[in-house]
Amino acid sequence: MTAVSATPWQRLPVDLADAMRPRLPDAVRAIAEAVGSLDPAAAAGPKFERDVRTAVQVALDRFVDLAGTSEPALPPRIREVFVALGAGEARENRGPEVLLAALRTAARMLLRTASKSLAEMRPVTVDELIDLSDATSAYVDELAAACTDGLARQLREQAGEGDRRRRQVADLLLRGGAPPDVVREAAAGIGWPVLETVVPVLLPPDQARDARFRFGADGVVAERGRDAVLLLRSGPRAERPALAEALRGREAVVGPALGWAEVPEAVRLAERTAELTGAGPEPVFADDHFAALALRGETGALAVLTTRRLAPLTGLRAGQREQLLVTLESWLRHWGSRTAVAAELYVHPQTVSYRLNRLRDLLGTDLDDPAARFELLLVLAYRAPYAPPHARPPRPA
Numbered sequence: 001m002t003a004v005s006a007t008p009w010q011r012l013p014v015d016l017a018d019a020m021r022p023r024l025p026d027a028v029r030a031i032a033e034a035v036g037s038l039d040p041a042a043a044a045g046p047k048f049e050r051d052v053r054t055a056v057q058v059a060l061d062r063f064v065d066l067a068g069t070s071e072p073a074l075p076p077r078i079r080e081v082f083v084a085l086g087a088g089e090a091r092e093n094r095g096p097e098v099l100l101a102a103l104r105t106a107a108r109m110l111l112r113t114a115s116k117s118l119a120e121m122r123p124v125t126v127d128e129l130i131d132l133s134d135a136t137s138a139y140v141d142e143l144a145a146a147c148t149d150g151l152a153r154q155l156r157e158q159a160g161e162g163d164r165r166r167r168q169v170a171d172l173l174l175r176g177g178a179p180p181d182v183v184r185e186a187a188a189g190i191g192w193p194v195l196e197t198v199v200p201v202l203l204p205p206d207q208a209r210d211a212r213f214r215f216g217a218d219g220v221v222a223e224r225g226r227d228a229v230l231l232l233r234s235g236p237r238a239e240r241p242a243l244a245e246a247l248r249g250r251e252a253v254v255g256p257a258l259g260w261a262e263v264p265e266a267v268r269l270a271e272r273t274a275e276l277t278g279a280g281p282e283p284v285f286a287d288d289h290f291a292a293l294a295l296r297g298e299t300g301a302l303a304v305l306t307t308r309r310l311a312p313l314t315g316l317r318a319g320q321r322e323q324l325l326v327t328l329e330s331w332l333r334h335w336g337s338r339t340a341v342a343a344e345l346y347v348h349p350q351t352v353s354y355r356l357n358r359l360r361d362l363l364g365t366d367l368d369d370p371a372a373r374f375e376l377l378l379v380l381a382y383r384a385p386y387a388p389p390h391a392r393p394p395r396p397a
Contacts, residue, residue, distance in 0.1 A: 006070040008135040009063075013128055016067040019117040024060055027113045031056045034109060035102040039094075055085050056106065063110065063139055073142035082143050086150030090158065099147050107140040165189045170222040173198060173231055176264040183260065191217055192233055199238045200255040200267045201230040201283075202274055207250055214246065229267060240285065247283040254285045256304055265300050272298055291375050294382075306379045309372070312362040324362075327355040329380040332373060 020027075032053045058081050066073065074082070089099050114132050118124045169186045172178045187195040203211055208228035212221050219232040232238040234257065237246070243254055255270030272293055273286040286293075286301075293301035313321050327341060331352075334340035338356070342349040359367065366372035 008138040009066040011131040012067040082146035083150035086147035087154035090154035170220040173263040197234040199232045202253040251279040252283040332377045
């Protein structure tokens with residue numbers, strides 16, 4: 001029975017090294033060019049060309065040295081060359097596909113070079129060709145293992161760094177008060193080049209991992225022990241219909257969409273909403289409960305409600321805006337009686353009609369919606385009235 005050699009390259013003919021060495025420069029150049037042609041976009045730079053040529057040179061030199069030996073394919077110093085090659089692919093956001101295709105191409109060309117080198121020096125037997133095929137396949141498998149190990153290491157490192165950056169963004173937004181440049185730079189580091197409004201979502205603590213996976217690059221998650229807070233950047237996935245679908249059955253409470261600097265307030269309003277309503281299979285939206293929160297003395301809810309309900313009037317001059325708001329409040333309290341409004345404000349009924357027409361242009365169907373009318377009355381009852389400049393107290397000297 002024939003003994004099996006410890007390594008496939010131990011069976012290679014001892015004269016393979018002498019046959020191949022004169023042809024190595026041409027082989028290195030040809031293989032490097034073939035590998036570069038697999039991904040022209042990646043190869044369009046001197047560093048890539050240099051790295052590939054170096055790796056091919058190291059690989060071929062080592063293969064020639066292995067012929068007839070039982071040594072391991074890649075000693076540590078050589079293996080690290082290919083580990084670094086795989087890590088570089090990961091840093092360039094390229095997967096293993098091109099790298100493995102390059103190694104398959106290199107394996108075919110290495111086998112061709114080795115067999116032709118021997119054939120030009122002497123006749124080659126079938127057994128020698130089989131041994132060459134086994135040796136090149138096994139050797140390139142070792143190269144592939146080193147490359148994929150480097151790629152996997154780098155991806156794990158990047159994932160860990162990505163997680164750290166996302167936790168930092170979540171912490172900065174939740175704590176509030178950080179300099180805007182610091183927050184925006186941290187947000188850019190996780191792929192949020194523009195940071196505008198943020199929607200907070202309170203979830204049970206066991207939902208944190210699923211939220212990270214489900215919302216991916218659109219959200220960051222902070223775990224607080226008693227719950228998890230998902231912070232979603234503005235976009236389609238943060239819109240109410242999308243959230244209603246995605247959060248069904250998850251005991252979620254959705255806070256208001258506020259500017260990123262107001263995230264602590266938005267989270268607090270979500271917490272107050274959870275205390276008021278509890279959580280159930282259908283997501284609860286704080287937007288639906290601002291009036292109830294305001295009536296319970298929640299000034300933050302009243303402030304958000306005021307901003308939203310009176311937003312259509314923000315472009316008016318201060319005096320004109322005040323006239324319309326006074327008229328609107330009186331009209332709501334008097335159940336739409338223009339005569340009563342005119343009497344209370346000491347103006348002609350036609351003036352009331354003109355102002356109401358203007359309000360309808362601005363507020364639209366809100367004036368016909370009972371819930372919107374109630375919220376408008378609540379906002380107007382607690383608002384700070386406009387004071388003309390001559391009525392304001394003088395500034396201290």
